[in-house]
Amino acid sequence: MLFLILGAASCAAPFLSLAANRIVVGEGVALWRAAPVQHSAPALFLLGLGLLLGLLQSRPVLRVAGAVLSLAGLFWLLSMGAAALLADAGRYARVSPAAGFWCLLVICALLLADALSQLQPGPRTRAAALALTLLCVAGLLKAGLLSDLSIAQEFAPRKAAVLDAFIRHLWLAFGSLGLAALIGLPLGVLCHRHSRLREALLPLLSFLQTIPSLAMFGIMIPLLGWIGTQFPAAQAIGIAGIGFAPAFLALVLYSLLPVVANTVAGLESIPPAVRDAARGIGMTTWQRLFRIEIPLGLPVILTGLRIVLVQNTGLAVIAGLIGGGGFGTFVFQGLNQTATDLILLGALPTVALAMVAAIVMDILIEITQPQRGSET
Amino acid sequence: MRTYLRPALAVLLLALVVWPERFSWLFAPFAPQGGPVIYSRTSLLSLSLNHLALVLIATLAATLVAVGMAILVTRPFGAAFRPLSRTVTNIGQTFPPVAVLALAVPALGFGEGPTLVALFLYGLLPIFENAIAGLSTVSPTVLDAARGIGLTRLQRLIRIELPLALPVILNGIRLSAIIALGTATIGSTVAAKTLGEVIIAGLLTNNTAFVLQGGLIVGLFAVLLYDLMVQLEQRISARLGL
Structure with a gap:
């Protein structure tokens, strides 16, 4: 319950921020305006569905699935939103995740951690989960899905x-x-x-x-x-x-x-x-x-x-x-x-x-x- | 030996802070040729006071909030939040304090504000953890006895549980305060006025005298604060007959 309320609250905060260059303070862009509708609608759906699944206190497996779904939606929106915002901005423009994204990320991660600890996995399962997470992160970075973000532009040179x-x-x-x-x-x-x-x-x-x-x-x-x-x-x-x-x-x-x-x-x-x-x-x-x-x-x-x-x-x-x-x-x-x-x-x-x-x-x-x- | 060492260190610290010029002979060999020996851009006394004030405010605020939360999750109605709060503390404590400080800057800007927030946030965890440990180790027989003599819930909390948990809570506060003191030192890189400024100035201008001076003062503060808190814990434990 807590996660859903917090998640809904963080939707109100700006999701991405668009700045003219790397030093100036960016302007907030709201969650639903970050990406074109055909991308943001399914992503938002995933995010919402995931958080709703998180409500099922007694079904930890579903909660884990929900957390993973909402994380997927979150990153999809981030990737699509950054590309869309940069497409019609200046040459030195930078897009970075804003408070809304970070809050949602923390909430989804906490939901995942909470659900996982509810399952009380053994050491092997935990090692496998860790390896899988690292693989996902590596894949996400390798595929260039996040390369439009300003931190990636800072990384490239x-x-x-x-x-x-x-x-x-x-x-x-x-x-x-x-x-x-x-x-x-x-x-x-x-x-x-x-x-x-x-x-x-x-x-x-x-x-x-x-x-x-x-x-x-x-x-x-x-x-x-x-x-x-x-x-x-x-x-x-x-x-x-x-x-x-x-x-x-x-x-x-x-x-x-x-x-x-x-x-x-x-x-x-x-x-x-x-x-x-x-x-x-x-x-x-x-x-x-x-x-x-x-x-x-x-x-x-x-x-x-x-x-x-x-x-x-x-x-x-x-x-x-x-x-x-x-x-x-x-x-x-x-x-x-x-x-x-x-x-x-x-x-x-x-x-x-x-x-x-x-x-x-x-x-x-x-x-x-x-x-x-x-x-x- | 301890009995002499403590006042001697305290006097040394006081002298270093109040009359820094008196020590120029000591630091002169470390200063670059013709460079300044004693940090004089800001008085060491005001830096020290500011540093201690930051630590004090952050630790006090963290204590109030953390103990309050610990009381909530150890009551029957807050029990549902206990596993979650454990997860949060476990994850939170793997965050390096410096990273908390660095991440506070994008969110809050430069200056004293983000430093205070970072110190406060990081300080919550050890106190919260220890307060929960302290409150949940109070023996059920004692609580039963307290209920038996007709104490209300609030009375039991204030007169029995909190006093018995106090040494463990103090232990957490000590950890927090020491971490805060160290993190506040690094706070000078985000433009907070703390003693770290002296060390950073020394590092930037290659002036080892400044580095040593700042390092010595902060180190002495930390050691004396630690010692003071340990003394306090021992006194309180002794009074409780533990």
């Missing part, structure tokens, strides 16, 4: 740069996670064994986590700059005050707390009886660690890695400010030029990346969850 930023962003987020895991997992095991170390280390790491990202990146700059000038060897491998190195190091420092704390929590969650039994059958400390403690603590440890991954994907944006590359470059360039589409070009992939990472990690966590009953 920067294809190589965007790809570069994407790879750099992945390196920043995943590379720092990897290094943090390499340092953090052994530290976590040590902290678990020695309570003195734990009491000293965990508060220190949580203080590190507290420091605002921009300040942390800022403090890294003179530190690494100094190392770079003092040791030519360090400079040769790319350690310098500005660029990739300070951003990477800052991200590693931020990642340590979730990794270490969750490793400790994961190891602690193992019942003492299990530990005793392992000792009883003559396992050595190492055998117990690798065969019992780590496998059983894995879901909690992975939860820590999930936190890190989502957090680092977001924080890597700030690397754009200190020349570290990644999608942040576009965000801050866009903010400087007040070019909304450029901001979106940086922000949307970041959000998408964080969400995909979160969903994938959730699936992994569920897979590693020990099935109670069947294992014992």
Whole structure:
């Protein structure tokens, strides 16, 4: 019910906005006037039908179908509307989605998420749904259905740069996670064994986590700059005050707390009886660690890695400010030029990346969850 | 050691903010040849106050709204919205705070407004999540006892549930406030007057002295705020006998 009311309300907001060039503020175009009638009528029908299907609280499968239908209608209208509006506008004209589109998108996505969670799919179904969604998005982009939108026009001349930023962003987020895991997992095991170390280390790491990202990146700059000038060897491998190195190091420092704390929590969650039994059958400390403690603590440890991954994907944006590359470059360039589409070009992939990472990690966590009953 | 460290850090922070010129010897080696050592375009004190005010307003507003919503969805009549609200918080928390800030600009323009809205929106989630957790872990026996001695629903909420949930809620508020402090720093890229301005100015003019100065002040604020909130949580938990 809520979705239908909100959906109807967002129809009143302008659906697309048409601007004379990339800087000026666009003029809103209403939902029903966005595309010629022969296109907008079926699209609006799909959208309405989908939202109506969403009303059926007790039939989650129909609700999922409804959400997918309304999303299809929404994108169809977006694609057709952009083409139609550009056809009789000036050369530098830009069409971008306006508040109405974004609200409807959020509502449909929420409807989909709500219906899906009602179905309680297993990890395999969820992975398949994710893959299907990604395929649809890729197909939509590849087919050029959205290439009339201003964000696509912003993308076209920067294809190589965007790809570069994407790879750099992945390196920043995943590379720092990897290094943090390499340092953090052994530290976590040590902290678990020695309570003195734990009491000293965990508060220190949580203080590190507290420091605002921009300040942390800022403090890294003179530190690494100094190392770079003092040791030519360090400079040769790319350690310098500005660029990739300070951003990477800052991200590693931020990642340590979730990794270490969750490793400790994961190891602690193992019942003492299990530990005793392992000792009883003559396992050595190492055998117990690798065969019992780590496998059983894995879901909690992975939860820590999930936190890190989502957090680092977001924080890597700030690397754009200190020349570290990644999608942040576009965000801050866009903010400087007040070019909304450029901001979106940086922000949307970041959000998408964080969400995909979160969903994938959730699936992994569920897979590693020990099935109670069947294992014992 | 803690007992000395805290006031020492507080004094250092105060000195850095109020008498920045006194520290020029410290930052001079980092400034470019002949460049300015101490940020003087705006007084650090006013930047700090503005920064803290943004964080305070956003966190207070987020607390009121989030706790209110949490109370609603934990009542019987709001229970239908609970799964949906969980979905929203789960999805919302994967949004990077910077992205929220960047996306607020196209919608609201530059300046303090979008920063405040971004801080508020992002701050809702941890508080909401923790408030629900806190309110739903109050033990049923306690609630039964409260009903037994004749407390009305409202009385139970105000005198039993909220006080018992308070430590968990405070935990959420702390998370929110720390994130807000960090995001407000980045808010200076959308023309909000915050301490991030000092760092950004340093980055743009290649003046490490500014970067270090801003970074140090913001870092100290965050650490002290965090510590203050932890203290508060511990006091309240101790008073409740938890």
